Amino acid sequence: xxxxxxxxxxxxxxxxxxxxxxxxxxxxxxxxxxxxxxxxxxxxxxxxxxxxxxxxxxxxxxxxxxxxxxxxxxxxxxxxxxxxxxxxxxxxxxxxxxxxxxxxxxxxxxxxxx
Amino acid sequence: xxxxxxxxxxxxxxxxxxxxxxxxxxxxxxxxxxxxxxxxxxxxxxxxxxxxxxxxxxxxxxxxxxxxxxxxxxxxxxxxxxxxxxxxxxxxxxxxxxxxxxxxxxxxxx
Numbered sequence: 001x002x003x004x005x006x007x008x009x010x011x012x013x014x015x016x017x018x019x020x021x022x023x024x025x026x027x028x029x030x031x032x033x034x035x036x037x038x039x040x041x042x043x044x045x046x047x048x049x050x051x052x053x054x055x056x057x058x059x060x061x062x063x064x065x066x067x068x069x070x071x072x073x074x075x076x077x078x079x080x081x082x083x084x085x086x087x088x089x090x091x092x093x094x095x096x097x098x099x100x101x102x103x104x105x106x107x108x109x110x111x112x113x114x
Numbered sequence: 115x116x117x118x119x120x121x122x123x124x125x126x127x128x129x130x131x132x133x134x135x136x137x138x139x140x141x142x143x144x145x146x147x148x149x150x151x152x153x154x155x156x157x158x159x160x161x162x163x164x165x166x167x168x169x170x171x172x173x174x175x176x177x178x179x180x181x182x183x184x185x186x187x188x189x190x191x192x193x194x195x196x197x198x199x200x201x202x203x204x205x206x207x208x209x210x211x212x213x214x215x216x217x218x219x220x221x222x223x224x
Contacts, residue, residue, distance in 0.1 A: 092157070105159065
C-alpha cells in the first residue's frame, strides 16, 4: 500500500462549487504539506502543518483552506472553486526537522474547474 | 529567498553518466541543497541533499562547489527510467520548506 494517498485522483467540478481534496499517510510523520502544480511549472506551496495543532499559510493560500483532522490526515478545501484553480495538487509528508527529513509525495489529484 | 538556475532541458544516452548543473549564487550559509525528481505522471521524489560536502547515495551523487554557489547532480549510469524533471532546491533547513523552480527536463536516449 502507498505511504501517502490522495483522494480523489481526478475531479471535474464547476465554478463556485466547494470541493475537498483529502490526503492520508501511513508514515507516522508529523509534517504535512499541500502543493499545486500548473502545466510546465514547478510546485508551489499552498499550506503546511507541522503537527495537528499547527497550520501555516504557504506561498499561494488565497482561495484555499485546510484541516488537519489527525496526524495522518490533511485535507485541502476550495471554498468556491474558480477556473484558475485548475491544476495538479500534491500532498506531501516529512518527519521532524533533521538530517533525513525528505518529503514524500502522494500521487496527485488532477482538478479541473469548468 | 535564494534562487536556483537550471537548464530547461538536457539529453543523455542510456548507460552514460549525466551531470545536471545548478547555480545558486545567492545561497546563504544555512541553506541546504536538495534535489528531487518528478517522473511522468507522478509526484516528486527525493533524490539527494547536502550542505557543504559531496554526498553519495544509491540513486546519485551530489557535488557541491567549494564556494557553494553551484552544485551538480551526477547520475552515474542513466537509464530510460531516469527520464524526468530534476529540481534543484535550496532550503533554509534540512528539508521542510521547499520552493520548486522550473527544473531540468532530462531526456534519455536508448
